[in-house]
Amino acid sequence: MNVVNDHLSHPVIGDLAIGPVAPERTYLLRQQVLRPHQRVEEMSLIGSDDPEAVVGAAVVAGSGEVVSTAAVSPEEAPAELATVLPPGRQWRLRSMATRPDLRGTGIGGAVLAFVISHVAAHGGGVLWCSARVPAAAFYERAGFVRFGEEWVAEHIGPHVMMWRTVGRS
Numbered sequence: 001m002n003v004v005n006d007h008l009s010h011p012v013i014g015d016l017a018i019g020p021v022a023p024e025r026t027y028l029l030r031q032q033v034l035r036p037h038q039r040v041e042e043m044s045l046i047g048s049d050d051p052e053a054v055v056g057a058a059v060v061a062g063s064g065e066v067v068s069t070a071a072v073s074p075e076e077a078p079a080e081l082a083t084v085l086p087p088g089r090q091w092r093l094r095s096m097a098t099r100p101d102l103r104g105t106g107i108g109g110a111v112l113a114f115v116i117s118h119v120a121a122h123g124g125g126v127l128w129c130s131a132r133v134p135a136a137a138f139y140e141r142a143g144f145v146r147f148g149e150e151w152v153a154e155h156i157g158p159h160v161m162m163w164r165t166v167g168r169s
């Protein structure tokens with residue numbers, strides 16, 4: 001598979017554009033992957049109206065289907081986590097999801113790299129998230145470290161705080 005700038009040539013699904021999309025375009029995938037206990041009409045994306053926020057996606061050329069997504073926006077970390085973070089602007093990563101049959105083929109990693117590059121282009125800082133525990137190893141591969149105890153979110157399952165620094169680009 002080739003990743004060239006903001007495009008990814010995928011062996012199964014073909015050409016994918018990696019970049020920003022309107023938040024609404026990610027709601028169906030987010031509902032199916034992350035919030036099946038809710039309806040698509042109930043999806044929203046906290047922070048996405050911030051002028052420095054971005055919603056990233058992998059979009060199939062032709063059909064326009066969103067097959068992976070992630071979002072970042074400026075947001076202070078919870079107080080307990082903030083005590084261990086280095087100085088720098090704090091950003092939150094949320095709503096990371098890839099279509100189930102396409103997982104493990106590099107698409108989520110490409111979308112995550114895109115939103116991290118957005119943070120870097122906006123001055124960098126500290127990027128944190130409430131990670132679902134089954135995805136924690138995915139984030140660790142991308143340079144995040146775990147913080148604190150795990151907790152269980154209703155309807156969703158075990159979570160753990162994670163964070164990494166992002167340099168300015």
Ligand SMILES: CC(C)(COP(=O)(O)OP(=O)(O)OC[C@H]1O[C@@H](n2cnc3c(N)ncnc32)[C@H](O)[C@@H]1OP(=O)(O)O)[C@@H](O)C(=O)NCCC(=O)NCCS
Nearest residue numbers: 096097098103104105106107108109131132134135137138
């Ligand atoms: C987590 C998720 C978004 C990863 O997306 P993806 O498209 O499968 O990720 P990629 O294929 O780009 O994986 C990138 C790397 O992480 C690894 N990886 C992916 N998911 C992993 C996991 N759950 N555990 C360990 N490693 C994982 C891949 O093997 C790959 O490794 P490599 O760079 O050495 O080849 C996807 O599994 C998903 O949607 N999970 C369900 C929803 C979820 O839990 N989202 C996170 C909410 S916090």
